Amino acid sequence: MRGEKFIAIMGLCWLLAGCNRHQSTLAPFGADAEAIRHLFIVMLVGAVGIAGFVAWLMRRAVRAPVGEMTHRKGMRLVLWLGGIVPTVVLLGLLAYSLPYMRPRPVAPADLRIAVDGEQFWWRVAYRAADGAPVLSANEIRIPVGRTVAFRLTAGDVVHSFWIPGLAGKMDMIPGRTNTLVVRADRSGRYRGQCAEFCGLSHALMALDVVAMEPAAFDAWLEGQRGPARGAVADVAGARLFAAQGCGGCHAVRGTAAASRIGPDLSRFGQRATLAAGILPMTTANVAGFIRHPQATKPGVRMPAFPQLSDAEAMAIARYLEGLK
Structure with a gap:
């Protein structure tokens, strides 16, 4: 018994070792990731409930006396538990999840950030409505509480843009532009990752994500427009x-x-x-x-x-x- 407890505790510790605050769908800092986490919890509770019910049925069937289940009862059980109940449950889950799939609206004045996936780095261009693009790489800064539209493409092979705490994954495909609309709700420094195998250093293709208060972001973006300070200092x-x-x-x-x-x-x-x-x-x-x-x-x-x-x-x- 002690050995089983030890194995269970070690397994739980191993699972918890994969959790962190800066790159986790279970620690969201964006509205869309919060919706994904909520749906995950609902689906998990539903799956555990269904698994428990099936286990109870199996236990009851194993212990039932011989001859208790007639052919008529068996067919009725298959009809209800194999057809009607799963259909109703799945339709209910679909109806519950559809509102979460509604795309977030984008206004003309909202910030647009173009992100191109390269081997093995990220090309970033901020495209505000009132100015020329501001170029950067491997780091994305976004304002808290504002809608941001990412325009995603790739320059070489297929990549996948994923900031777990902000929103879901979106493929980056050469020759095609996909749009991911997000909104950060909490400031801080987080991490994103390429989620599509793209070559030898796929696992080494990450990016820093900095969610800033709106006033601080506006000042930062305005400061990026001019020449680099220190360009001739050294x-x-x-x-x-x-x-x-x-x-x-x-x-x-x-x-x-x-x-x-x-x-x-x-x-x-x-x-x-x-x-x-x-x-x-x-x-x-x-x-x-x-x-x-x-x-x-x-x-x-x-x-x-x-x-x-x-x-x-x-x-x-x-x-x-x-x-x-």
């Missing part, structure tokens, strides 16, 4: 960045680097993580990723720079961290 790092051809793939607003092949680095120093949510943002991690990106993300398209010395890689890393 002269040695800026020169190495240009000399190594980094501007051939990356953009830094306020400099000659304007390519959109790779992630936009204009506000790189404001991000909390590196390599699409995989590494903490430290100078050593940035320098290591510059020299050997494949060591962190197998299959990534960024070329390696093993010819850089430690001092040169650190200089470029300090320059990038200064872009705010």
Whole structure:
């Protein structure tokens, strides 16, 4: 008996180990994820109730005296429990869940964020109704209490955009644009994940999601429109960045680097993580990723720079961290 209790407790601990506050459908910070959690609980209670009822019927059938169940009684049981009751229950669940499937309306003034899935990172463009797009990568910021429409597509293979605490999954398909409309109800820093196998580093394709109070978000978005602060503060790092051809793939607003092949680095120093949510943002991690990106993300398209010395890689890393 003690062994069975121990196994049950260890199994429960193993299940709880998969729960967290920053990436969990059971800890929602958005209205749509809250609806999904509610439906999940209702369906779970219903499933447990049905399973318990079936177990009771099986126990009763096993213990019933021989000959108690006649053919007529058996056919009536099959009709009610195999046909009528399941039909009524399923129709009831369908009617209950339909209101939750109604798409959230979008007004012309609502914020639109275009997110493109790449191997293996996220291209982000904020498209407010009153200004030009603001480009970013691997981090999404949204205002609390406002409707936000994500325009989702992919540049290479099929990805899946999933922020568990905010809303359900939505596929990102090359050549097609899908729209996911959400609303955050609580501020904080959370995490999203690609939920469709997209290559060697699929499991290493995450993103940071920051839900901000509306006034703070408006100020942040307005501050993103100008050139990057610190773009020329670290002269040695800026020169190495240009000399190594980094501007051939990356953009830094306020400099000659304007390519959109790779992630936009204009506000790189404001991000909390590196390599699409995989590494903490430290100078050593940035320098290591510059020299050997494949060591962190197998299959990534960024070329390696093993010819850089430690001092040169650190200089470029300090320059990038200064872009705010």
